[in-house]
Amino acid sequence: MSARYVVGDRRTPPIPDETAEVWSAFLRAEAEKWPPVFGYLADDSFGAGSTRTPLEAMSARFPEQTLPLADSEVRGYSWVTVTSSGVLERLGGIDGLRGSGAFHDITALPSGGAVLQATSRLAQYEGDAVRQVFEALGPVLPEKAPWPDEFDRFKLIYEAPRS
Numbered sequence: 001m002s003a004r005y006v007v008g009d010r011r012t013p014p015i016p017d018e019t020a021e022v023w024s025a026f027l028r029a030e031a032e033k034w035p036p037v038f039g040y041l042a043d044d045s046f047g048a049g050s051t052r053t054p055l056e057a058m059s060a061r062f063p064e065q066t067l068p069l070a071d072s073e074v075r076g077y078s079w080v081t082v083t084s085s086g087v088l089e090r091l092g093g094i095d096g097l098r099g100s101g102a103f104h105d106i107t108a109l110p111s112g113g114a115v116l117q118a119t120s121r122l123a124q125y126e127g128d129a130v131r132q133v134f135e136a137l138g139p140v141l142p143e144k145a146p147w148p149d150e151f152d153r154f155k156l157i158y159e160a161p162r163s
Contacts, residue, residue: 085112
């Protein structure tokens with residue numbers, strides 16, 4: 001499943017908290033319906049392409065390459081990231097992720113995997129919060145660093161992860 005709703009970019013106007021909360025609730029409800037592969041909710045996907053995540057776009061990768069790796073690697077990271085059961089296991093499970101301190105909310109999904117929400121509000125997902133998520137998900141990120149984004153469109157860390 002893929003859904004996209006563009007309301008501008010991450011600079012102007014800011015996405016209202018109520019809108020982000022409605023989309024977060026929708027994503028969580030959908031993620032509970034079947035075993036998750038990957039999902040995310042972000043305000044920085046504009047310009048990444050119709051089905052590519054910002055990390056895929058800046059790493060010159062496509063879903064055809066990343067989807068087969070869904071049990072061991074995430075396609076990206078964002079304010080809300082949905083993981084597969086294999087990814088959750090590689091990260092030490094719910095307890096391992098809670099110990100990272102990177103997430104405001106972690107919800108285990110009934111069929112495996114989890115929904116990880118970095119901050120209580122989308123507008124708070126900047127700077128240090130992005131760095132904390134990047135570091136917590138390091139073991140399940142691609143080995144190579146994404147190319148720097150000269151247009152500053154994406155909330156990514158432009159270095160190789162430490163696993």
